[in-house]
Amino acid sequence: MSTLLEMSGVSVSFDGFRAINNLSFQIGEPELRAIIGPNGAGKTTFMDIITGKTKPDEGRILYGDKGISLLGLSESRIAREGIGRKFQKPTVFEAQSVRENLAMALKNPRGPFDVLLYRKTRAGAARIEEIAARIGLSEALTRPAGELSHGQKQWLEIGMLLAQEPRLLLVDEPAAGMTPAEREKTTEMLVDLGRDHAVIVVEHDMEFVRRLNCKVTVLNEGSVLAEGSIDHVTGDPQVIEVYLGR
Amino acid sequence: MLRVFLAALLCAWLPAALQAQETAPGPAPDLQAILQQHQAEIAKPSRRTVGPAIEALAGSGLPGVPAFLEDWQNKEIYVREADGLFFRIDGSGDTVALLDLTTGETVAEDVPTDGLDQIKPNGGVRRVISEALVQFQLSDPDIDRRRDALDAIARNLDPDQLGPLRGSIAGEPDPALRLRKERLANYLVARFGDSTEARVAAIEALATDSSVDGRAVLSQILDTSVEVAQEVPDDVNLARVLEPGTDLPREEAYALMREAADLPPVLDPSGIRGLLETHVEGGKVGGLPIARLATRSGRLLAYDGLAAEGLVPERATPATVDAALASWTIYEAYDEEDSAVTDAARAANDSVQTRVAAGQAADLALDAVSLASIYFLAAIGLAITFGVMGVINMAHGEFIMMGAYTGYVVQLFIENYTVSLVVALPLAFAITFAAGVAMERLVIRWLYDRPLETLLATFGVSIALQQLAKNIFGTQARPLTSPGWLDGAWVINDVIQISYIRIAIFVLALLFLGLLLFILKRTRLGLEVRAVTQNPRMAASMGINPDRIKMMTFGLGSGIAGIAGVAIGLYAKVTSEMGSDYIVQSFMTVVVGGVGNVWGTLAGATLIGFLQKGIEFFNPSNTLAAQTYMILFIILFIQFRPKGIVALKGRAAGD
Amino acid sequence: MTRGFLAQNPSILWFIGLLGLFTLGVTVLSEAYGTAVLSTSFVKTLGKTLCLCLVAIAMDVVWGYCGILSLGHFAFFGIGGYAIGMWLMYARTEAIVTENLAAAVIPPTEAEVSDAIASQIFGVVGASEFPAIWAFAHSLPLQLAMVVLVPGLLALVFGWLAFRSRVTGVYLSILTQAMTLALSLYLFQNDSGLRGNNGLSGLQNIPGFEATPQSQISIAFFWASALALALGYVLFAWVVSGKMGSVIRAIRDDEARVRFLGYHVESYKLFVFTLTAVVSGIAGALYYPQAGIINPAEIAPIASIYLAVWVAIGGRGRLYGAVLGTVFVTLLSSWFTGGGAPDIDLGIYTIQWTDWWLVLLGLSFVAVTLFAPQGLGGLVDKLVRKS
Structure with missing residues (x-):
């Protein structure tokens, strides 16, 4: 397992409020990692920083085999480097069909002229079918994404994530709004992905995290409070303090 | 008395x-x-x-x-x-x-x-x-006659007046007039004094005088005439030597030399053409067939042929011109022969020019401040609605127009301009407040999640209102007369002056700045408005009714537009299109200043006001160009500060 | 692939079929080649409307599909008009000047000809020399290139600056409006090099075709406009279908999400903005020879807003909607303002539509935005779905 992403000494503040405070973090490839923390711990800002949406005030972020810095890169460039993100609230393009959503996410050249002159290929169609089957939306390919149920949208977004073929997956509360059966399936898929990708799962639900059975990082007030197995961190008095106390 | x-x-x-x-x-x-x-x-x-x-x-x-x-x-x-x-x-x-x-x-x-x-x-x-x-x-008991006499002297300075003027100074009872007499006497000494020492002393006293008359005296002393000579004579009071090509065009320099010496003329193409036409013989001119005269070189060749035969005067070739320019000197000589006097005058003039430049800068700054006040008044309502609701109100300009027409209509009923103004200001506020609330209830409320469509819908309202005003009031401008005490200008000196109306608008803008800051920072409504601006959902969950707040805010923003309309109408024309004259500048003010902040709008208005006046200063003849450059500047400015001068950060900024 | 593309978009065939029939119909009814039912000036009005439809579908692509409410596309339209107008005016004046100078005793030099043309064209603004921007005016091919290049470059530079700094939404609209205003203010100046508020005139006289009657010229331009509209329609239909269409509609709906999918959103916006600006320029270049005159007032921000109004009334996000809206509003507008609509006598007040048409338009526009955001196109869609 080699290190895929390394953040060190990253801080960011909004109008004097330090959302991320001297945060250091690393994840290898392949690895499945869960991030937990109370509200306002900086989980979302953490993901915003990695994906380039928020520029940190200080610190460095190195990514990939050559250790390129993500700091100066645009969101789209970071995405093309192989970092995929699934949002907490499912964000799919509701006016477009499931197939169009997946086709857009499919790993292909992203330049405007590449896209303009893009022709459908058999391999591409097959890949869409395969992903659709995996996320259980084979029957729904031609339906507008807006007609899907909440759970199905979550799946579609996971499907779009898969279609990008990223190396690092950032998954924000994947199981929210899912039925127990769907959660089960999601857990399996994440564990499965964690075997050959780097996957960061941000989750509130301890039970869900426990089932992922992976290393856990606890964030609090913008920095790492504890790191280790779920049993290790839940036994940490500081973590208990943060979650239950005061 | x-x-x-x-x-x-x-x-x-x-x-x-x-x-x-x-x-x-x-x-x-x-x-x-x-x-x-x-x-x-x-x-x-x-x-x-x-x-x-x-x-x-x-x-x-x-x-x-x-x-x-x-x-x-x-x-x-x-x-x-x-x-x-x-x-x-x-x-x-x-x-x-x-x-x-x-x-x-x-x-x-x-x-x-x-x-x-x-x-x-x-x-x-x-x-x-x-x-x-x-x-x-000058010694008449009637002060007005004395003043007239001084005006007459100032209009046309004459050495003979010095004696009588001096004689009347001691007996002058009015201090201001006495000062003026002394100054005039000083001008006379500076120009016509007997001794160099007296004149130099008088001129040095002028160094602190930036009045138009004082400057005229200096410039008369420094009058020059342009002379041409092979060498600058020793007995002239030389101002400077003019370099052809840099200080004056070469053609002009050559023309001056032709006055002094017998030199051939430089012929322009049409002159050559005219002379050639009169010498066409058998399809040839100067030995050349006409067909070859379709180029400049062909024509010159033909002309020189004619000149060699003596049929036309010789022309100056570039070489002739060069030689003349090299052998003659063009210089400016002072009409005043005494170089000590001109030196002193030049020094005094430099110092006066510095003062005048400083005065002009101050005048420009005052102009800019008054323009900024207008932009502030016009834009602040827009800034509030944009900041609180994210809504661009394209009809804002028409609310300004409604305010101005309110002022006009009130004047039709109330003869006394002061009273009518006192009535018109609150009435304009009330009318545009009501119009704003009505528009919010009827149109904007349904479009809160579609900002671009709000822009278009309010544009529809703007078209309708503008045409409605045209139908009611006609297309010609209507007068909105200011009360007499606002006529005239506050004259600080010959360089700096500012009209009372502009001061009044500045005061009005200050009042509104204060009022808005008070409303936003010190009242319950302001607290709620700020809460809704920063986080509408949270505000709603705390028992604030965002609907009511948005309605009130929109009314307030529109009401201020109405007041701005009255103010603008006082010095600009009231037409159905006046709103559209201000709307883009108002948008610019909001965009440059930053959304949702009174100080931002103030900063934006100040920047735009100063910028526009500054550009006009460099290119005074062309306000259109000034506006063009200003907009280009703003487009570039947005590149570096996309959120304006005063930007909200973090979650409140909504990104 | 083309076959597949057309098969997937049956509306294109419908549109081109109808446009072809319409063109034939107008030709048959025209003065020059038919029964003379339609006057030459009406043929010109129809031709101009086709050009407006072309700029409207460009507007629809940039706004309805890509979500950029540009208030500057009519400026690009105007620039196209100016670019072609410069050649038309130069070439025509050159012909006149050459004719005048031919009678002279001595043949004119090139400089004399050029000076005479310049003083002929710019005398009205008190100038007598060609500004630098007229450097290519003597050449039709170069000036045709300007029709495409100038709007394209302006859109490219402006768009690059604006999109790069992530100016979006109403901010972007205001910024495009500012650009339009700056351009029109600039052109209003006498020393802009384009004759200030006089604009360029006499554009209906096509150099080289002095002997051809206007009735025939009008039909030629009508055909050219119809052809350009058809080509533009196919081009844009192609752009907005398939994966490109998918991406730009996604940008309209949630551009941040598209970024996280790895698309460089700014490039796409820039592509769409520039392409539509170029098409707008071409539309303008076809429009103004039919209108005969172009002046800075044509470019004023209000014109670009009207363009948005047409597209909104026609129904955004469908190309035929833009065409429908443009035809509907412009023809209705000329009917009302041309005195075609009967006045309504209310007893105490008579509503004269020449005065009240804009009030009606403004209010109905508000109504459309509120109650029928899909516009006329939405109605058509409903009808098609029912049948």
Whole structure:
């Protein structure tokens, strides 16, 4: 397992409020990692920083085999480097069909002229079918994404994530709004992905995290409070303090 | 009151002074007697000969002299042909009464006009008379006449006026007028003083005088004329040598040299063409066939052919011009010969120019501040609605227009402009407030999640309102007259002045800044507005009714637009299109300043106001260009500060 | 692939079919080649309307599909008009000047000809020399290139600056409006080099075709406009279908999400903005020879807003909607303002439509935005779905 992403000494503040405070973090490839923390711990800002949406005030972020810095890169460039993100609230393009959503996410050249002159290929169609089957939306390919149920949208977004073929997956509360059966399936898929990708799962639900059975990082007030197995961190008095106390 | 007192004082003093003169030794000559000494010059005055007569009159110190001079000038003096005596007359028709010049008593009644000659001095003589009169007027008891006399002197500086002017300074009771007399005397010394030292001293005193008159004196001393010579003579007071091509165009320099020396003319293409046309012979000109004359070089060749035959004058070739420019010098020489004087004047002029530049900068800054106040008033309502609701109200300009028309309509009913203004301001606020609330309820409320469509829908309202105003009030501009006490300008000196209306608008803008800050920071409504601006959902969950807040905010923003309309209408024309004149600038102000912040709008308005005036300063003839460049600047500015000068950060910014 | 593309978009065939029939119909009814039912000026009005439809579908692509409410596309339209107008005016004046100078004793030099043309064209603004921007005016091919290049470059530079700094939404609209205003203010100046508020005139006289009657010229331009509209329609239909369409609609709906999918959103916006600007320029170049005159007032921001109004009334996000809206509003507008609509006598007040048409338009526009955001196109869609 080699290190895929390394953040060190990253801080960011909004109008004097330090959302991320001297945060250091690393994840290898392949690895499945869960991030937990109370509200306002900086989980979302953490993901915003990695994906380039928020520029940190200080610190460095190195990514990939050559250790390129993500700091100066645009969101789209970071995405093309192989970092995929699934949002907490499912964000799919509701006016477009499931197939169009997946086709857009499919790993292909992203330049405007590449896209303009893009022709459908058999391999591409097959890949869409395969992903659709995996996320259980084979029957729904031609339906507008807006007609899907909440759970199905979550799946579609996971499907779009898969279609990008990223190396690092950032998954924000994947199981929210899912039925127990769907959660089960999601857990399996994440564990499965964690075997050959780097996957960061941000989750509130301890039970869900426990089932992922992976290393856990606890964030609090913008920095790492504890790191280790779920049993290790839940036994940490500081973590208990943060979650239950005061 | 003061004037009456001074006049009384003067009346008490003047006779005493005159009496003092009368008691001087020697026989006191009678006015008529002096006139008789110069009978011919006065009865038939000419500019050349009248001098001694006037000198004698002025020098006599007799009390009746000024009145006589005036009447003489106004052709009211008559001469009796029989004995050559001078009289005023009373009555008209065939017979008149003769009045004594000194006492005003009737000397003879029913004198036939046949025996009388009216004296009609010509324009030149009248001018000489009025110059002589000046010295009397300078000590006249009536302050207005003294002031007029000073104006007359200032209009046309003359060395002869120095004596009378100086003489009147000591007796001048009015301090301001006295100061002015001293300054005028100083101008006269500076221009016409006897000694170099006196003039230099006077000129040095001018270094702190930035008035138009003072600057005119310096520039007259520094008058130059352009001369051409092979070498600059030693005896001229040289200002500078002009370099052809840099200080003046080469063509002009050559033309000047042609005046001084016998040089061939530079012919322009049309001149050559004209001469060639007159020498066409058998399809050839100067030996060349006409077809070859379609190029410039062909024509020159043909012309030179003609010139060699002596048919046309020689022309200056570039080489001729170069040679002439090399061998002649063009220079500017001061008309004033004394170089010490011109040096002092130049130094004084530099210092004055610095002062004037500083004054102009201050004037420009005042202009910019007043423009910024207008933009602030026009934009602040927009900024509030944009900031609180994320809504661009394209009809904002039409609310400004509604305010202005409200002012106009109120004036139709209330004659007193002050009262009508006092009524119009709150009324305009009320009307546009109501219009804003109505628009919010009817249109904008349904489009909160579709900002671009709000923009278009409010644009629809804007088209309709504009046309409605056109239908009601017609297309021509309507007057919105400001009260009398707002007319005129506050004149600080000859360079800096600002009209009272602009000051009033500035004060109005300050008032609104204060009022808005108060509402936003110190009232419940303001607290709620800020809460809704920063986080509408959270605000709603805390029991604030965002609907009501948005309605009130929109009303407030529109109401301020109405007030801005009245203010703008006072100095600009009120038309149905006035809103669209301000809307883009208002948007710019909001965008540049940053959304949702009163200080941001203030900063934006200040920046845009100063920028526009600054650009106009560099290119004063062209306000269109100034606006073009300003918009380009703003487009670039947005590149570096996309969220404006005062930007909200973090989650409140909504990204 | 083309076959597949057309098969997937049957509306294109419908549109081109209808446009072809319409063109034939107008030709048959025209003065020059038919029964003379339609006057030459009406043929010109129809031709101009086709050009407006072309700029409207460009607007629809940039706004309806890509979500950029540009208030500057009519400026690009105007620039196209100016670019072609410069050649038309130059070439025509050159012909006149050459004719005048031919009678001279001595043949004119090139400089004399050029000076005479310049003083002929710019005398009205007190200038007599060609500004630098007229450097290519003598050449039709170069000036045709300007029709495409100038709007394209302006859109490219402006778009690059604006999109790069992530100016979006109403901010972007205001910024495009500012650009339009700056351009029109600039052109209003006498020393802009384009004759200030006089604009360029006499554009209906096509150099080289002085002998051809206007009735024939009008039909030629009508055909050219119809052809350009058809080509533009196919081009844009192609762009907005398939994966490109998918991406740009996604940008409209949630551009941040598209970024996280790895698309460089700014490039796409820039592509769409520039392409539509170029098409707008071409539309303008066809419009103004039919209008005969172009002046800076044509470019004023209000014109671009009207363009948005047409597209909104026609129904955004469908190309035929833009065409429908443009035809509907412009023809209705000329009917109302041309005195075609009967006045309504209310007893105390008579509504004269020449005065009240804009009030009606403004209010109905508000109504459409509120109650029928899909516009006329939405109605058509409903009808098609029912049948």
